[in-house]
Amino acid sequence: MAHIDENPLGRHLPLDPLPGHSSRGRLERVLRRGEFAVTAELNPPDSANPEDVYERAAIFEGWVDGINAVDASGANCHMSSVGICALLTRMGYAPIMQIACRDKNRIAIQGDVLGAAAMGVANMMCLTGDGVQAGDQPGAKPVFDLDCMSLLETVRIMRDNGKFLSGRKLTTPPQVFLGAAINPFAPPYDFRPYRLGKKIEAGAQFVQSQYCFDVPMFRDYMNKVRDLGFDEKCFILVGVGPLASAKTANWIRNNVPGIHIPDAIIKRLEGAEDQKKEGKQLCIDIINEVKEIKGVSGVHVMAYRQEEYVAEIVHESGVLKGRTPWKREENPGDYRVAERLEALKDGKTENQEEMADVAAHRPH
């Protein structure tokens, strides 16, 4: 049987956009169908080797509905999110491109949005980005030309109105599913649900949360969100992840901005014999708790440097309920590549040496 997210006329054909959908992506289809979605974060390589990206993506194959390509997370230099997306789409994965406002102004960002959409990126996530002080190059100039809200609005305008922020027309607008980030675990706590409302107004269709280690706090947040009716206007994916040890947890608490880890979690890890295993179990327990909260549409697994555990976590928590996320799809651009390969095989190609030889022996 053909996969539910396949073109019935053939796997190689691109998907038709469904009515009411803003992208051709499968993440949007899964969410709109009401299925529990799973996304994961790809650890961006510090290398110019595409194999590194392919290897890291292969771990997630068949386990997640979307792969986040982070944009220099924590203000640390890595391969760019546009570059990762180019590689991932080439191989038929479904990336979620993160765009941070820290490094690019509105001119660069709008250009990247078009470029990424042309490569087949169907999901984009708009972030403010960590401050440069958090990263490995604290001397860099923080750009922050747009903020996450105006960035969302900019991409929404490009998609829905077919225009740049300046009002100039686009001949083909990008078809993207728009995402944003939420952090219910940082002050001002009362404002956080309203801020989600602002993001929805600006264009967010799905949100991924910061690491959730404090489920009661998240539950309070969701109560307020449901009261305001925001859970019906956007899909909420909860950020989860395994902690490698109590020591790592402490380090994260002290050094990574915006991550709230309660003392009870650290105590539980400290008390365990195998801390790594306990960290994984803790992650599974949290997934099992949050998936029952009304208004939660999925989980976003951020297993930094423990990516090999994502499959186990997803499997053991049973959130997919037997569903298999698609593996890889053909990229609409593959045709052109195949055509070119054919042409190379049949046609005459230039041989520089030969041409130089001819030129040398036949002076005019």
Place this chain on the structure above:
Amino acid sequence: MADAKPGNAAPAKKAATGAFTPAGVSPNRRARRSYTIRLWAVRHSRFLEWFYHRFADLFLLLHPLWKAIGYNRVEAPITFIERNVKGLLFDCRMCGQCALSSTGMSCPMNCPKQLRNGPCGGVRANGNCEVEPDMPCVWVKAWEGSRNMVKGDAIMNVQKPVNQSLRETSSWLRVTAQAAEARESAAAAKDA
């Protein structure tokens, strides 16, 4: 212990509490070491809102005068006054498109990320800034200030990105000119 990181007061003490202590590099480092007046403005946001409305009305009343002298000519002196008055009260950065009424009288340009639509996810548990550990988050204060104001719910509006070409121009005059134009076009529509 000697202060290893300039612009980051008592790093050892902070490290002992487990707070995140970033590298002492911040291009937005405050000129003022304390935020007393700015915080006073947020605490008195309701009074300042009331006052600003009277003040804006007065400015609009003076529209014929500005027009007679020429908006271009009054721009320089008014900008000078605006910069100093708002600089004292709010640590104004002269973005030229004042959003104080929608941000609880806490100037968003003082945010190291210059966010105009709410706090980032990096706010510390004690309500201080991620980038500058000694500064209370501009947006935590903005939320508090907006709760005191009559039209505090303006904080829910999505703000447009900053137009950098309006920097160092008078926001007061721009608002007045726009209000006068709106009033005139409304009057013209009525006549027609």
